[in-house]
Amino acid sequence: MALVNEHFLKLPGSYLFSDIAKKVNTFKVTHPKQDIIRLGIGDVTQPLVPACIDAMHKAVNEMEQKNTFRGYGPEQGYDFLIEAIIKNDYAARGVQLSNSEVFISDGAKSDTGNIGDILRHDNSVGVTDPIYPVYIDSNVMCGRAGVLEDGRWSNVVYIPCTSENYFIPQIPEKRIDILYLCYPNNPTGTTLSKQELKKWVDYALANDTLILFDAAYEAYIQDPEIPHSIYEIKGAKKCAIEFRSFSKTAGFTGIRCGYTVVPKELTAATLTGERIPLNQLWNRRQSTKFNGTSYITQRAAEAIYTPEGKEQIKKMIGYYMNNARIMKEGLDSTGLKVYGGENAPYLWVKTPKGISSWRFFEQMLYEAHVVGTPGVGFGPSGEGYIRLTAFGEHADCIEAMKRIKTWLR
């Protein structure tokens, strides 16, 4: 008899975005002529930049010739991309890494979801709340999250981030073995200053906590004071793994490429207290379960770091951040309380008069014909908020703000 992994059965029935799709479909059936603007799902809308497309064409041509054809590549990624990453994303910010500390992957969702493979099932887990659902769900699947009680997992420490604490997580009383941090944050669009991030690095060093730092939105940081990498904080190499993605940086959501940094000096303990380098374990995990990101994709990612690539990417990010600015101004003018949107492509909107996330979602759908994402879908502290993304078409963002203003007048 084959037995299933029953931890999967603990996961709540349906996924946030399928609930949203159902509600939108119901609206469409009853209002077939009404067009709607979707500012809900966090996918990009702008095509790949020419530098990436050219690099991919070139790589495809190489695949046609016997002497330049590539089969399996290194599971950890090609050195040409790893070196471009180290030089541009780290050395340029004063962080030195060696090639074997960077692992190229097919994206940050896979890596943040898979990293639990190298960690014991009974570590306690901490998350800022609200949060990207992958962190918790992937822990549920291996039994690490415990059981669900009143919308909270028993072995997860929720660190609330709300307008009351300016979205700055406070050190919890309960011990945490593994802590997920995502900055700039999805869904709140807020950031952490160097000083605030240092607080967590110091906590991790003092408490032997492993920080899993998701920097998928690092490219959206506009303020020069905000750290792009956790390794900008002294001591972080001893306590943190960093995840990056080209999805939001360069529109790679469909191409699939990201990377994970596991520093050589980062260790975790065995039950007997022996220290084991996590780099070694992640390398083994990847070599066994992953066969590398495609050569063509890695060439496309490398092109992001060329002078033309950098210029083109900057423009694309500018396009989305201009959307964010227009949306923030538009929403501010309605009297709604809006957070984020300055160093991240997300706006986190407080619902008026304390109405629930889902109620506000439905009202905005039926009365303004704009789709957002209910904040409560990202965790209990997301209740009373709604997320809007700046990844839409510029004209749609303008039209959406017009509709929301008219609706709330």
Ligand SMILES: *Cc1c(COP(=O)(O)O)cnc(C)c1O
């Ligand atoms: C979009 C996103 C990612 C990126 O995932 P990919 O698998 O690289 O596309 C990672 N983390 C967060 C928080 C995200 O919102």
